[in-house]
Amino acid sequence: MWGVEPILRIEHLRVEYPPNRRGELPKVAVKDLSLRVYPGEVFGFLGPNGAGKTTTMNVLLGFVHPTGGEAFLFGVNVKEPIARQRIGYLPEMTYYYRFLTAEEILRFYARLFGLSSVEADRRIQRLLKLVELDHACRRPLKHYSKGMQQRVGLAQALINDPDLLILDEPTSGLDPLGRMKVREIIQRLKNEGKTVFFSSHELGEVETVCDRVAIVHQGELKVEGRVEELVRSHQANLEQVFLRIIGYPTSLAA
Amino acid sequence: MVAISQKAFIDVNGRTIFLTGATLLTVAVSLAAWLEPRSETWRGGRARAEGLLATLLGDGRRLFANHFFVKADVYLHSGYYPSIFDQARQACDHGIGSNPEHTESEIAADTGSCKSGCEHHDHEASHESGFLGPPRDWIDRLGRHFRVTQHTHLEDGVSESEILPWLRVAMELDPHQVEVYTTAAYWLGRRLGKVNQAEAVLRRGLRSNPDSEEILLELGRLAWEHRRDAERARHLWNAAERVWQRKYLSVNATNRVTLARMLALRAQMEETLGHTEEAIRYWSRLQEVSPHPEAVARRVAALRSHLPQTPWPADAKSIGQGPGPSLPSL
Amino acid sequence: MKRCMALTGVVIRELYRRKDFYVLFVLTALITLLLASIQFFEDLRMVRYLREVTLLLIWISALVIAVVTAARQIPAERESRTIFPLLAKPVSRGEVVMGKFLGVWLATGLALAVFYGFYLLVGTFQGAPSSWLLGFQAFWLHWMMLAVVVSMAILGSLLFSAPSVNSTLCFIVVTGILLLAGHLNIIAGSMPGLWGALLYGLYFALPHLELFDVRDLLIHEHPPVAWGAFAVAGLYAAVYTTLFLIAAWWLFRKKPLST
Numbered sequence: 001m002w003g004v005e006p007i008l009r010i011e012h013l014r015v016e017y018p019p020n021r022r023g024e025l026p027k028v029a030v031k032d033l034s035l036r037v038y039p040g041e042v043f044g045f046l047g048p049n050g051a052g053k054t055t056t057m058n059v060l061l062g063f064v065h066p067t068g069g070e071a072f073l074f075g076v077n078v079k080e081p082i083a084r085q086r087i088g089y090l091p092e093m094t095y096y097y098r099f100l101t102a103e104e105i106l107r108f109y110a111r112l113f114g115l116s117s118v119e120a121d122r123r124i125q126r127l128l129k130l131v132e133l134d135h136a137c138r139r140p141l142k143h144y145s146k147g148m149q150q151r152v153g154l155a156q157a158l159i160n161d162p163d164l165l166i167l168d169e170p171t172s173g174l175d176p177l178g179r180m181k182v183r184e185i186i187q188r189l190k191n192e193g194k195t196v197f198f199s200s201h202e203l204g205e206v207e208t209v210c211d212r213v214a215i216v217h218q219g220e221l222k223v224e225g226r227v228e229e230l231v232r233s234h235q236a237n238l239e240q241v242f243l244r245i246i247g248y249p250t251s252l253a254a
Numbered sequence: 255m256v257a258i259s260q261k262a263f264i265d266v267n268g269r270t271i272f273l274t275g276a277t278l279l280t281v282a283v284s285l286a287a288w289l290e291p292r293s294e295t296w297r298g299g300r301a302r303a304e305g306l307l308a309t310l311l312g313d314g315r316r317l318f319a320n321h322f323f324v325k326a327d328v329y330l331h332s333g334y335y336p337s338i339f340d341q342a343r344q345a346c347d348h349g350i351g352s353n354p355e356h357t358e359s360e361i362a363a364d365t366g367s368c369k370s371g372c373e374h375h376d377h378e379a380s381h382e383s384g385f386l387g388p389p390r391d392w393i394d395r396l397g398r399h400f401r402v403t404q405h406t407h408l409e410d411g412v413s414e415s416e417i418l419p420w421l422r423v424a425m426e427l428d429p430h431q432v433e434v435y436t437t438a439a440y441w442l443g444r445r446l447g448k449v450n451q452a453e454a455v456l457r458r459g460l461r462s463n464p465d466s467e468e469i470l471l472e473l474g475r476l477a478w479e480h481r482r483d484a485e486r487a488r489h490l491w492n493a494a495e496r497v498w499q500r501k502y503l504s505v506n507a508t509n510r511v512t513l514a515r516m517l518a519l520r521a522q523m524e525e526t527l528g529h530t531e532e533a534i535r536y537w538s539r540l541q542e543v544s545p546h547p548e549a550v551a552r553r554v555a556a557l558r559s560h561l562p563q564t565p566w567p568a569d570a571k572s573i574g575q576g577p578g579p580s581l582p583s584l
Numbered sequence: 585m586k587r588c589m590a591l592t593g594v595v596i597r598e599l600y601r602r603k604d605f606y607v608l609f610v611l612t613a614l615i616t617l618l619l620a621s622i623q624f625f626e627d628l629r630m631v632r633y634l635r636e637v638t639l640l641l642i643w644i645s646a647l648v649i650a651v652v653t654a655a656r657q658i659p660a661e662r663e664s665r666t667i668f669p670l671l672a673k674p675v676s677r678g679e680v681v682m683g684k685f686l687g688v689w690l691a692t693g694l695a696l697a698v699f700y701g702f703y704l705l706v707g708t709f710q711g712a713p714s715s716w717l718l719g720f721q722a723f724w725l726h727w728m729m730l731a732v733v734v735s736m737a738i739l740g741s742l743l744f745s746a747p748s749v750n751s752t753l754c755f756i757v758v759t760g761i762l763l764l765a766g767h768l769n770i771i772a773g774s775m776p777g778l779w780g781a782l783l784y785g786l787y788f789a790l791p792h793l794e795l796f797d798v799r800d801l802l803i804h805e806h807p808p809v810a811w812g813a814f815a816v817a818g819l820y821a822a823v824y825t826t827l828f829l830i831a832a833w834w835l836f837r838k839k840p841l842s843t
Contacts, residue, residue, distance in 0.1 A: 017840075061672045063841040081676040089672035095665035097594060099601045111590035112673040156669060166672075329632060333800035339767035343774065390769050393792055396820075397766060399813035400725070402800050412629060419624045419633035442625060451625045 007074060007164050007195050008037035008060070014068035015055050015219075029055040031219040032069070037197050037212075039163070042190050044210035044227075045199040048246055052219040053199045057168055060197075061089055073164065085113065088162035092169040094149035098142035102133050102152050105141065106159055113160040120159075127155040130185075147178055154185065165189060167198035171205060183209060207231075207238040217246045311427070319428030326420040326437075333402035336385040414445050425458070432466045435459030439472050449480045465501065470494035471516055478523050491520050510543050517543070530557060587675050588683040595687025596694070599653060605695050608645040612699065615641060616706055631710050635803045638706065642699045643726070643799070650692045650730045651754045654737035656747040657684040658836070667841060678833045681738065685829055688734045693727050700726075718808040722798050725814070728821035729796035733758055735828035736791075742835040758793060766794045791824040 015030040030052040037043045047053045058064040059071050060078055076083035096105050103124060110120035128134040131151035141149060150173075157165060170186075171179040179202075186196055186209050200206050206213060207227055214224040222245045223230065227238060234241045311318065328335040386403060389395035408414045421438040424431065435455055443452030453476055459469045474490030477483045494516055502509045521536030534557050541550040599605060616638045624630055658680075661667040670680065700723040707714045733754065740750040768787035772780045795817055798809060809817075 058841070061668070063668065063671060065838060065840065081674045081679075083674075084672060085674040087672070089669060091665070091668050091672075093665070095668055097598070097666055098664075099598055100594070104597070108590055108594055109669075109673060111593075112587050112670075112675055114586055114674075153669075329804075332804040332806070337767060339770045343770050390773070391788075393788070393795075394766075394769060396813060396816060397792065397795050399809050400795050400798050400801070400817070402804060402806055404806070415625075415629050416632040419630055422624050438625075448625060455625075 004038050005075065006036040007039050008035070008043075008197055009072040009075075010035040010056070010060075010069070011071070012069035013056065013059060013066055013071060015052070015059060015064060016067040029219055030059075030066075030216075033216065033219070033221050034069075035214055035221065035224065037164075037195060039195055040190070040193050041211045042186060042196040042209050043198070044206040044213035045197060045216070046201075046203070046206065046213055046242060047199075047216040050218075051216045051246075053216060054168065055219075056216070057166060057199065060166060086160070086163045088157035088160060088165045090153050090157040090165070090167045090170055092172055094146070094153045096141050096149065096152060096156070099140055101138050101140055102128065102144075102155070103137040105152065106155055109156045109159045115160070123159055123161070127158055130158075131155045147174065150174060150178065154182070162194070164195045164197060167196065169200055170198055171200065171202055179205070203239040203242055213238070215242055215245050222246070315427040316431070319424040319431055319434070322420045322424040322427065323431070323434055323437075326417040326424070329417045329420065330408055330414070332404075332406045332408065334405045335402075340385050411445065414441055417441060425455075429459075429462035432459060432463055432468050435463075436468055436472050439476070443476055443480060449476065452476060452480075465497055467494040467497040467501070467512055467516070470497060471512065471519070475519055478519070484523060484527055487523060488520070491516055505543050510545075514540060514543050525557070533557060587673075587679050588686055591675075591680065591683025592687035592690060595653070595657065595684060596691045599649070599688075599691040599695070604652065605649060608648060609695070609698060609702075612638070612641040612645055613702060616702075620706065620710060631707065632803050634710065635703075635707065635714070636799070638703050639722075639799045639802065642696075642703060643797075645699065646692060646696050646726065646730060647733065647755070647758060649695050650688065650734050651737050651751050651758070652747075653691065654684075654688045654734040655741050655750040655754060657688060657738065658741045659745055659747045659750075662745075662841065671841070677836045677839075681829060681833045681836055685735055685738055685825075685832075688738075689727075689731050692730050692734065696723060696727055696730070714802055715805070715808060718798070718802055718806075721809050721814060722802050725796040725798055725809075725817060728818050729793050731825045732791050732793060732821050732828070735825045735832065739828045739832040739835070742832055742839070761790055761793045762797065763794075765790050765792050792820075795820065 011034055013030050013033040014028070017027045017029055019026050033052070033056060035056075045053055045056070055064060059066050060073065062078055062081065062084065065079070071078045073083040074086055078084075097108075100108065106124045106127065107120055110123065115123070124137075125134070128137050131154055133148060133151055133155070136144070136148065141152065144152065154170075157167070167186075170182050174182065183205060186198075189196055190209070196209075210227050212224070212226050213230065215222045223241075230241050231238060234244065236244070324335075386398070389398065408416055418438065418441065421434055421441075424434045425438070428434070435458070438455045439452040439459075442448040442455060453473065456469050456473045456476065460466065460473070463469060470490050471494045474487040474494060477490060478487035495513075498509070498513055498516070505513065517536050517540040521533050521540060524530075524536060525533035534554055537550055537554045537557065541547045541554060544550050616634065619634055619637055658667075661670065667680075671677070700719060704714060704716065704719050736757070737750060737754045740754055741747065744750040744753065765787070768783055768790070772783035772787060774780075775783060800806075801809070
């Protein structure tokens, strides 16, 4: 594994938010974070709220520019839009054009990836079937339920057949059935050799599907390693490991 | 039993609804009747305003009326018209104060001095042909390709009607602007041959402005020039003169023009009808108010010496054919 | 370019699925037809006032469509958070700005074509057809002017986050330019010293949108605009549009967008 070029590489990343108008001091969201994710891995990116997970993801996706350090996807600096050519991104909440139909929105994203219309059609039909929306594909998204919108989100994240999937809290707000479906899809992608980088608060879920995890707290990387190694070395399950690392008294947790 | 009680309930319910509705209606009508006269006190002058436009716009409608009156003039010149900035610059360049009367009532002046075609524009040629001046910069030079830079007029006897909608709107907005009625009547009657329409416009103007000697004057002119109804014309011009006498105690530079027109029109009509004595009487009165009485005096002398069939001098023939501004002696 | 066109397609779809255009068109058509049915002094030959009112309505409608649509594009993407899945694709922010601009401009152009088509048809049915050549020039110049307005509104949307504030400011600026910009040199000429110089500077810096307004030529049946001047006006609009779009891209380029 270590001889392989990482798909995702973060080097000494630092992100500061400037002071706001109310006179607050500049906020350091991420401090000297370095991370590598290798092909075929399912990587869990963990941390409590405000730890810097979302900021790190925002840097990877080009939403926020780092104050220091660099990040690379497939060896290309994330500042370049082309770095996102082979990734799929599923945001925590569904944010799509409500006046478009599922089919139109998938076609739009397919065009952004430069897919030919024949290829786009083929993938759209396959994905709509995968997320079980083929029957409702001509209805505007504003008439979709939350679960249906989440499935559109998943389909759009897969439209370019990505090699790396970045999932931000993919199971948040879903019912147990929905969570199970997402877990199944992650597992399936893993079996297909895809790389998955996702953040989650569901530690049980992470323990089930992840190969490796990183735990960040207050913008700093606290620990990184294979799930079974962490569990073995701490003589505890992942949840207890997590709580110990972020300094929460485990006796209280127990 | 149940069915009967249900029916009774429905009946009672229906009657109750009907009675309640009727009561409410009665109360509403009574309230309206009681409130109506009081509301006039609350709303003040607006309650007595002429209509919806007056209520909505208040006195601001006069500004709009003026705007549309100018718009009619813009149409007459096929869009070739100086902006307020051009007018101000011209005033500065010529070292004179701006003359809003010229631009805003130019169309009215047109009505007065137009005899056949628009010779009257000669007098304004220096003003208008060069209001644009030479281009001041490259933007100005480029801009002239996209705006009207040719001074043309509506003058084919048909297209002049294009100015009428704006005059109509101006009338609606400000029914007390007499100039709009006389102007519309001029274009309708004399240029478009719609005498009935012209008279209707003037009558409408008279209803809103019963004390307007100008409208009475124009009505009289219409009666004489288009209907050859001398009796009616006389009656109207007499009425116009009475209004004039009532309004003005003495002759001054402003009110002299209308009086002079009345006298000139009357004199000319009497002369045409062969009532020489009457004609001489009116020419003589005109001589008193004219700033150039010598020309009128010559006319009176000619009348006295040659009697009715004497041919008119060419310059005097136009007197009375147009309204005031065209009178050379005034 | 393919990505820009994809974004453009979404904006056009948005416009024709919203009701703004239809409402404005129906309103314009109703007012025009109502006015066409009115007889002033029993005269049926009057068409210029109808042209004037129709063109004024077209100008107002087009301005409303262009400014409101352009002003909400990027703020709406941010507010509804659709910007995140969008920028997570291999799309640069410059392409987003360009795509949004092209989308609004083309959509407004389509709406404008419908409006001008209606205008020319009404003229034909009234028995006083306008010059089709000048009609085309009027449409084209109007559309070019809207390119400047749309790019200005997009730039404004990156300066003022509330679309309503941006729209209002855009309306004020555009109306101010249309009414006053062409006269600033005259005013500057009458003002001595620094103020005059500043006003002259403003006169040369402002985009002269009034250049694109050939309504008077159309209403009063003047000959078409010389093609050379027509081309220069197009170039002039392109320069200002490019400047505004570059400024918009510059502002958007480094703008942090936190999920």
